[in-house]
Amino acid sequence: MGYLDPSQITVRTGTGGTSAPVIYLVDSSEHPLENPQPAHTLTSTVVTLPIASWGDALTPWPAAGLYRDDPAFGGHAADTLAQLASEVMPHVEATHGLSPTRRAICGYSLGGLFSLYAFTHSTGFDACGCLSGSVWYEGWVDHLAAMDLQLDGRFAFLSLGTKEKRGGTPLMRTVQDRMESCERILRDHGCEVVFVTSPGNHMQHVPERIATGLQALDGFLAR
Numbered sequence: 001m002g003y004l005d006p007s008q009i010t011v012r013t014g015t016g017g018t019s020a021p022v023i024y025l026v027d028s029s030e031h032p033l034e035n036p037q038p039a040h041t042l043t044s045t046v047v048t049l050p051i052a053s054w055g056d057a058l059t060p061w062p063a064a065g066l067y068r069d070d071p072a073f074g075g076h077a078a079d080t081l082a083q084l085a086s087e088v089m090p091h092v093e094a095t096h097g098l099s100p101t102r103r104a105i106c107g108y109s110l111g112g113l114f115s116l117y118a119f120t121h122s123t124g125f126d127a128c129g130c131l132s133g134s135v136w137y138e139g140w141v142d143h144l145a146a147m148d149l150q151l152d153g154r155f156a157f158l159s160l161g162t163k164e165k166r167g168g169t170p171l172m173r174t175v176q177d178r179m180e181s182c183e184r185i186l187r188d189h190g191c192e193v194v195f196v197t198s199p200g201n202h203m204q205h206v207p208e209r210i211a212t213g214l215q216a217l218d219g220f221l222a223r
Helices: 077-095 110-121 140-146 172-186 206-221
Strands: 010-012 021-028 045-051 101-110 126-131 153-161 193-196
Touching: 021 077, 021 110, 021 206, 045 077, 077 110, 077 206, 101 110, 101 206, 110 126, 110 140, 126 206, 140 172, 153 172, 172 193, 193 206
Parallel strands: 021 045, 021 101, 101 126, 126 153, 153 193
Antiparallel strands: 010 045
């Protein structure tokens, strides 16, 4: 079933019960993210989505790998979003008796890029969390700027580590400038945006950044 296997999905019901909003958290099936956020601290239900082959499943179009020996990015985000919206979300919500009226999508790194992609390419999410998102991806900011976005009443939480702009390849070191561009574009189209920075590079304090993102989304969805 594409890059998403519903049998691997986990569902953690928050204090709001089965009618509460749902936050879909993009995860890696090969290298699961460490998430310290206990369900009882959130109103929302958190559904964790283990996705295989991040470089293919979560990228918006094909692109060269970051390093000489890296495989190219596959560019199948549209397929993953279609599967998520038409198959996975209805299946999960029906199976677990969930009846949310509001939904968010959240992810880290390429998962953050995909979350922003899903948020801006569908009307199925009221909010998104782009946590240390890979918005350095070639062509992404220009693509976002060219879209006819209708984001009134919706919310985006963006975050980066303060050292991320100094790490990795020259392309990756554009991440803060490009995240700031994403912030401006979203605001210009009526979106409520919070952009925060926190100490560390891309590989540090990941659980804390995920927890902060989930809390921010939960706060918005509970309004």
